[in-house]
Amino acid sequence: MSGMRVGIYPGTFDPITNGHMDIISRAAKHMVDKLIVGVAKNIGKNPLFSAEERVQMVSAETSSVNGGAIIEVRAFDNLLTDFAVSCDATMLIRGLRAVSDFEYEFQMASMNSYLKPDIETVFLMASDRNQFISSGLVKEIAKLGGDVRQFVSPKVHETLKTKLDI
Numbered sequence: 001m002s003g004m005r006v007g008i009y010p011g012t013f014d015p016i017t018n019g020h021m022d023i024i025s026r027a028a029k030h031m032v033d034k035l036i037v038g039v040a041k042n043i044g045k046n047p048l049f050s051a052e053e054r055v056q057m058v059s060a061e062t063s064s065v066n067g068g069a070i071i072e073v074r075a076f077d078n079l080l081t082d083f084a085v086s087c088d089a090t091m092l093i094r095g096l097r098a099v100s101d102f103e104y105e106f107q108m109a110s111m112n113s114y115l116k117p118d119i120e121t122v123f124l125m126a127s128d129r130n131q132f133i134s135s136g137l138v139k140e141i142a143k144l145g146g147d148v149r150q151f152v153s154p155k156v157h158e159t160l161k162t163k164l165d166i
Helices: 020-030 051-062 078-087 099-115 137-141 153-164
Strands: 005-012 032-041 069-076 092-098 120-125
Touching: 005 020, 005 078, 020 032, 020 051, 020 092, 020 120, 032 051, 051 069, 051 153, 078 099, 092 099, 099 120, 137 153
Parallel strands: 005 032, 005 092, 032 069, 092 120
Antiparallel strands: none
């Protein structure tokens, strides 16, 4: 499949939000021929959902994306740049919500570029309606009994309610 533009959109996706889906849809439509959504396994964020549950959730959500690109969902637990090489990816796709995201993302992009100069990091700005959404806030609101239906799909909302036993 030479000549195919392969990109990776990495994240925790604990849970996947409408903001994540917006970035996935836009990347699949405008940027790549194949998009691999990389679900980080070993992370220091103490995820609510296991890696397998997050892969299932992301797979279910992305199955209906109609952007023209092939979309695959894979878990990974190694360096992102090594994962990208193993997937024949030449692009890392990252979403930016606010200026506060930029400093961290800029540092990560610089380090990734140092490690693998042939892999480019591309940033997509969150759309206006998704700028404030984060998985952490969604979980916190849900745990406290708040309504998160406007931030996640109905399927993810039900999965979240079941997991939190609410």
